[in-house]
Amino acid sequence: MYQELAECGNLSELLKNFATELDQYLRFEHPDAVSSIDSWKSALGGNVPAQGIGSEQLIAEMGQYLIPNGSQIPKPGCTSFITTGASSMGVLASLSGAVVAPQRVGMTAYNYLEELSLEWMAEMFALSPAMKGVYSSGGSIANLVAIGAARQWAFEKLGINVAEEGMTMSCRLYTSSACHRTIHRAAAVLGMGRSAVVSIATDSHGRICPQALRCQLQEDMTKDIVAVAIVANAGTTNTGAIDPLNAIADIAAEFDIWMHVDGAYGLPGILDPRIRDLYQGIERVDSVIIDPHKWLGAPVGIGATYVRDRNILYRAFSQGAADYLEGACTDHNIQNSMDSMGIPYHDFGVELSAPSRGAVVWALIREIGKTGIQKRICRHNDMARLVADLAHQHPNLEVVQEPTLSICCFRFVDQSVENLNEFNRQIHRQLTKNARNIPSTTLINGQLVIRPCFVGARTTEQHARDLVNEVIETGNLLLSNAS
Template sequence: MVRKLTDSATDRSETSRLVEAIGRLLPALERFNRYDGPDPAARDRERWQDRLNQPLPEHGSGLDDVLSELAEVVIPHGLRNGAPGFSGWVTTAPTTAGTAASLAATVAGSQRWWLQPFNYLESVALRWLADLLGLPSSWQGTFTAGGSSANLVALGAARQQAFERLGHDPARGGLPSLPARIYASTEVHHVVIRAAAVLGLGREAVVGIPVDAGGRIQLDDLRRILEEDRSAGVVPVALVATAGTVNTGAVDPIAPMADLATEFGSWLHVDGAYGLFGRLDERVAALYEGLERADSAVVDPHKWLATPMGIGAVFVRDRSLLGRAFTLEPAAYLEGAVDSEADISSPFDSFGELFHDFNLDQSAPSRGAVVWAVLREIGADGMRQRVRRHNDFARRLAELVGADERLELLAAPTLSICCFRYRAPGIDDATLDRINAEISHRLRAETPYVPSSTRVAGRFAIRPCYINPRTTLNEVDGLARSVREIGDRIANEQGVLKSA
């Protein structure tokens, strides 16, 4: 007997008011994108948290209430990391083309599988990205959720190679009881250390090699440790060259590290999540020599390319090796649902270009369409100009710092990061650390300039990283001027200038 259903079985979600919903939100989004006035998110946090911190509704209030709260409460207090004065960490807000493509992909390409343009654009965008960065066309590329997962995928392939050479398949049988290590500078991003943990090697398997005065890995120390470990029977899983450290933007010597990887039978991985795009500036392109000799490389389009968040990319030289490391076992409801020999009369008769054997995701959004849209809009030359302009900003700031007796350059720019601090004669480093930390706090509270901070040689550094497409020279000059003015004010408040 067939059960009779009533109207109560109809889904209560709206599915046909998309244009209206977007129209309702557009005025709030336009206002937000002007970044007018002081940032209200922290100041008004109790108000918007009280509005949002409600119990789960038993009966929904409908789409109109959702749109109203988004327009009145959520969007106005959104994150202003796209404001022209924002230069913190290594993040920015997306540009228009990527935002529009992301919306299009959400609606019309909600799954990257099957025979449809949003699937096809995964391959097109990966090819364009490889062409832009000078990576060999034979490498297997795949999009990921970001640099964390991209590095995990690359090092997973490295682990696969290292143990296959010893007669073990770690992806299938697990890791043998053998000591194994990954070699990287002490400036390596901490996601590499986490990747080692997830891959079963352990965080302690990542050996931190000292860096030189420019923040680059010390090759003599690397060689010495590799030789010691070879004598001790340690498996050298990978050497990691950072192409643009997040502290100072330093680029490790890739070509000499490729030589060492070859000599010691190890994998060379290049973490270029932030800085691989730096290769597009011809003035520093030589720093990337040897990249084509690496076994893998990663880059984050959601950083310097300014796509929406959640888009990383990894490229691996050996496609079959990557597949053995990350392949999914066949499933009847997937592979069994498509006859590859039959005629194609529906998009669902073919899975299209498949990537789930090369990364962590089975289902995934259509990230390639977003990268394609940004590169289609500005082209290779537009990206080259952006990288060069942002590198120029860092150099301009370094010049302003050098010309001011109360400012001190802590790390000369390699790419688009400039590390500096306020200083005054007669003030010790501990006091300067406290003053500069307070400067950073007041910059965020009182000015439109939002750099982040780090430590360089143990000293607190103000650290702008220029990847924001909206930033101009006015923001660069304004940051230097504000640091000087706020620093003088704090030093006078604390009475430390009087004894100078």
């Protein structure tokens, strides 16, 4: 009789050694993966193995060659990506779901938390009580789902079921030049084309100009096109700018256009009472997204889309009847968790198979509460303000964009430097090489700036101070070498 070779139990023993290696990694004392790339490529690579090595030897191999050569992203000094290292409870909740609830179906505790966690986030972030959500893998899919709903709604007003009949007219999406590029990709995937995305002028703070938006809409109303949605930002990736949501909502109502808000990064910022007023109008939008794998500290792979009526999602994304599902479940006389599919999340987006993401978000909120999340948001926003304050105080630093959320854009300046963009690029390359503080760079009005984004639960005020000090030290060293 055949015996399965893969280990399917014994988790407590296997995890004991595995967890030790992970904790060792989280001390962040290891060299960068590139420093030993030949060694770990040789150990992990090669041809397809005909015979396996077994679970114990595999755990040892992963501990020696795989885990120590992971990413810099979880480091508290890494402020380049808005995704960050997950907190421990998010990791454990994700692991538990992978083991005991590998699909978001059935009358299980995990599926119950799918809806409850969505409701908790909607309440925390002051969304309309009518808002209902669906999880996906992150902002890319979350934005696509929202814009797919907007497209369905816009064409239904014309008597066209675009999900059934396909595109029959040219479309437009209206957003700022600072919008995330997933908006353009969503337009491409949904058949509207990237050229359907119209960039609206922004003010000096990187926010959509309502008057420019109104003028563009008035012009397009005379053309044979379908205005699908206005896409506003609650925290741009570049600078953390928050568009004037109330003014945009007024325009959306005036022209009867769907209003979507990309809050993947910045929606939790509403918990900071100092800037809460900037979110006025969020309760009026038709759809909004958030990525719990950003500021909430979830493992990467969790985004959420909210709409006022999930029926529009069903009409846009339902996969239709399938013989392999018909009769498999019933909502009558439920005597087993498999007697019901539960809420049909698989018909509210593009994923059929999907992990239990709600339990992860539930665990993150349950562990530290709304108050704990609020303190994190305020602490990170304080770090961006601290960087700005320190930059203002130093003659060789210039704040190019004042912080709104937890992003601060600044650069090193000196009268002797002819090409400041190249000079700051060299500073950034050296920071990355040093691997203590790893911000990103971006361009603001043609100026290359150092751009830290503080979202990691492990990041402290001292890391913000260290970053500024290292930028100054590196800039001075480059000046010294050039003289």
